[in-house]
Amino acid sequence: MAELAIAKKQKTPWYVSQARRKRSFAILLTTFFIVMQIVWVGLPIFMTVLWSLVDPNHPWSYPNILPEKLSWGQWVYVFKYTNIIRALKTSYTIAPFAVLLSFILSLPTAYVLGRKQIPGKKFFQTIVLLPIIMPGMVVALFLSRVFTAFGLAQSFIGLVLAHTLMGLPYMIRVLTTSFEAIPQDIIDAAENLGANTFTKIKDIFLPMVRPGLLAGMVFAFTTSIEEFNLTFIIGTPTFETIPTILYSFLGYNFIRTNASVVALIMMIPNIVMLFAVENILKSDYLSASLGKL
Amino acid sequence: MERKEISVLHYLLLLPGVGFIVLFIGSSIFITITQSFGLFSITGKSQFTMENWKAIFHDKESLDSILFSLKMGLLSSIGTLLFAFPVALFLRKGGAGKRFLASLIKIPLFIPALVAAFLIINLISYHGIVNEALIALHIIKKPLRMLNDKFGWGVVAIQVWKNIPFVLLILSSSLASIRDDTVDAARNLGAGTFAVLFRIYVPLAMPGILVSMILMFIKAFGDFAITSVAGPTYPPSIALRMRNTATLFQEWDKAAVLGVIIILTTLFITWLYSRLAEFVTGSK
Numbered sequence: 001m002a003e004l005a006i007a008k009k010q011k012t013p014w015y016v017s018q019a020r021r022k023r024s025f026a027i028l029l030t031t032f033f034i035v036m037q038i039v040w041v042g043l044p045i046f047m048t049v050l051w052s053l054v055d056p057n058h059p060w061s062y063p064n065i066l067p068e069k070l071s072w073g074q075w076v077y078v079f080k081y082t083n084i085i086r087a088l089k090t091s092y093t094i095a096p097f098a099v100l101l102s103f104i105l106s107l108p109t110a111y112v113l114g115r116k117q118i119p120g121k122k123f124f125q126t127i128v129l130l131p132i133i134m135p136g137m138v139v140a141l142f143l144s145r146v147f148t149a150f151g152l153a154q155s156f157i158g159l160v161l162a163h164t165l166m167g168l169p170y171m172i173r174v175l176t177t178s179f180e181a182i183p184q185d186i187i188d189a190a191e192n193l194g195a196n197t198f199t200k201i202k203d204i205f206l207p208m209v210r211p212g213l214l215a216g217m218v219f220a221f222t223t224s225i226e227e228f229n230l231t232f233i234i235g236t237p238t239f240e241t242i243p244t245i246l247y248s249f250l251g252y253n254f255i256r257t258n259a260s261v262v263a264l265i266m267m268i269p270n271i272v273m274l275f276a277v278e279n280i281l282k283s284d285y286l287s288a289s290l291g292k293l
Numbered sequence: 294m295e296r297k298e299i300s301v302l303h304y305l306l307l308l309p310g311v312g313f314i315v316l317f318i319g320s321s322i323f324i325t326i327t328q329s330f331g332l333f334s335i336t337g338k339s340q341f342t343m344e345n346w347k348a349i350f351h352d353k354e355s356l357d358s359i360l361f362s363l364k365m366g367l368l369s370s371i372g373t374l375l376f377a378f379p380v381a382l383f384l385r386k387g388g389a390g391k392r393f394l395a396s397l398i399k400i401p402l403f404i405p406a407l408v409a410a411f412l413i414i415n416l417i418s419y420h421g422i423v424n425e426a427l428i429a430l431h432i433i434k435k436p437l438r439m440l441n442d443k444f445g446w447g448v449v450a451i452q453v454w455k456n457i458p459f460v461l462l463i464l465s466s467s468l469a470s471i472r473d474d475t476v477d478a479a480r481n482l483g484a485g486t487f488a489v490l491f492r493i494y495v496p497l498a499m500p501g502i503l504v505s506m507i508l509m510f511i512k513a514f515g516d517f518a519i520t521s522v523a524g525p526t527y528p529p530s531i532a533l534r535m536r537n538t539a540t541l542f543q544e545w546d547k548a549a550v551l552g553v554i555i556i557l558t559t560l561f562i563t564w565l566y567s568r569l570a571e572f573v574t575g576s577k
Contacts, residue, residue: 030390033383037397044412044454047422051415109310112303124311130318133508135515135559137532138552141539142328143321165317172310226405228518233536246407250522256415263408274403275396 045267052260078261083240088265091241094156095224098163102220103213105164106172111205113172114179125176132169136229144233154238162230167220174219178212179205218277222270242266322556328549349550355538357528359554365445365530366514369452370506373460376453378502381464382494385471402458409455410519414440417447440523447523452513460505467501468494500570507566511559531555 053070054060056077060067078084112118113125131139143162144153152158182204190200228243236244246266249259327333331342349355384395401409416423417439424436440447471494479493495502520530529537531551539548 027390029383030394033380034390034394034397037394040454041397041400043422044416047415048412105309105313107309108306109308112306116303118300118303124307127311127314130314133511133559133563134318134322135511135532135555137515137517137536138325138555139318139321141536141548142324142552143317145324145328145545146317146320161317165314168310168314222403226407228405228407233540243405243407246411247518247522250407250411250414259411260415263411267404267408270403270405271400274399 048260048263051256052264054257056257074257074261078258082245082258084242084245084262084265087240087242087245090239091225094159094163094241095221097160098167098224099217099220101160101164102167102171103217106168106175106216110172110175110209111179114176115182128172129169131165137233140229140233143230147234153234156239159231159235159239162234163224163227166227166230167223170219170223171216174212174216175209178209181212182208215277218273222273225270226266325549325552325556328546329553331546345546345550348547349554354528355531355534355551358531358534361445361525361528362514362516362520362531363558365448365452365516365520365524366510368445368449369456369513370509372449372453373456373509374502374506377457377460377464377505380457381461381468382490384461384465385468398461399458401455402462404455406455406516407518407522410451410522413451413454414447414523417450441525443525445520445524448513448516448520451519451523452509452516455519456509456512460509463505463508464498464501467498471497503566503569507562510562514558514562515555 050067050070051060052074053072054067054074055069055071056073058068109128113121113128140162147153147155147158147162152161186204186208187200190204195203225241226243227241228247231239231241232244232247235241242262242265246259246262249255249262324333329345331345332339380398384391404412415421418424419436419438419440421440423439424433427433428436439450475497476489476493479489484492515532516530517532517536521533524530524533528534532555535548535551535555538544538551
């Protein structure tokens, strides 16, 4: 019997057992990375959620590993006694205007960058990235000088223009790739069938770049919501947005519990939007819009 | 003739987006440069002078802040790369659970820098969970000072945490362009894991590695918010020093000098990158 068992064991060829070992090793490694990642990303967020729920009357201090009592007290306090509601309103009013303006400005530019071969294209593509590459504080400080000269500092329009500037690179890049992805055949076919420029824009370009447009809008929107440098220099103290409020909570009057609440208010919509965009981009939008033609 | 007309139209169509950016970024760069030489001064009289430059180069706090920011830029870019490269390699091939992992990793990308700073501050503060865990494991006896520490480790930690997904995106796209054939051929010829890593993956992903390091350096070098929240009390980051010089002391001309230094460093690093990229890829 023992001999038979050994013979059976030997029948498993070496490469099969090696492949098996490799596969189980890969699964182990993936699990390890996922657990690490959950700690790496999850722990900081979890701690902040905990801090935001600490009951105001039962402070959470050093020897306690967990807070004594949890409540919504901090949330109530922040909404009642700080400028958060006004800041939320300001943030979420500036953002749509900035998104709209950057959409209007980037549509023709992205069309040329995505579909036309023009001399100096590489140069223009680099120029478009300048707002991301340039150090934010330098632009903020000295743009504020320009804005002061033109009476735009401390004004709503000034803030919208500044936020548009920061959102434009993302919008132009996403739209450029969407324009690039349109097959030339379709445009040729439309032209062949007598489509004029207006029809081409309405029936080909706009529908086919719509998914990219949505992604670009989400990028521009989140950029506007989290924009700090320019808002801080050009808008404070007349305008307060969520980031500038958070900055004041982290700076001279550091209140961890209040800052936790504001941090979560700022963070949650962003993460929701991230997954929304992922879902849009996952579906093969090109074939989807081709199906409608 | 007709062709030329069309291309003029193309440049006109570029104008809204490109023009807007050139107008705003260009004007702010222009004002920075001219003001550093005392021109276009809004407060005080305007005349060409080198005094501001001299003053900055004799000001210890400014010099310290420049060195500090250079250090932060370098450490943040190296640190992020060290964390992101193994993950990028691991994610190169699809597999069970990797999609989930990839979207988990991307989360910090959508967390604003200030919020990220706060999240990490919570962990590394004096009685934060990291210190408590290290003490519980008997690795250290007294809590370490990681926040507002003299060296700036807190800032590096925040930069690394926040920017890993950003660097990962760049690295993944350059690793994805490496063909499996190349790797298989190397293995076939007897290359071990390390040989494949250092003679195939790293050299072929070098353009991506360089781009991500440059962008990280520029980000961390010109950073204002994170350093002012988690950085040491002295020296300030160069952007913080510039903003204080401008708005607290109302010395805009001197702040402009610091601004020019930031811009020049950024340009120099970008130029260095393009030279390095030429050197690595061996093309002109």
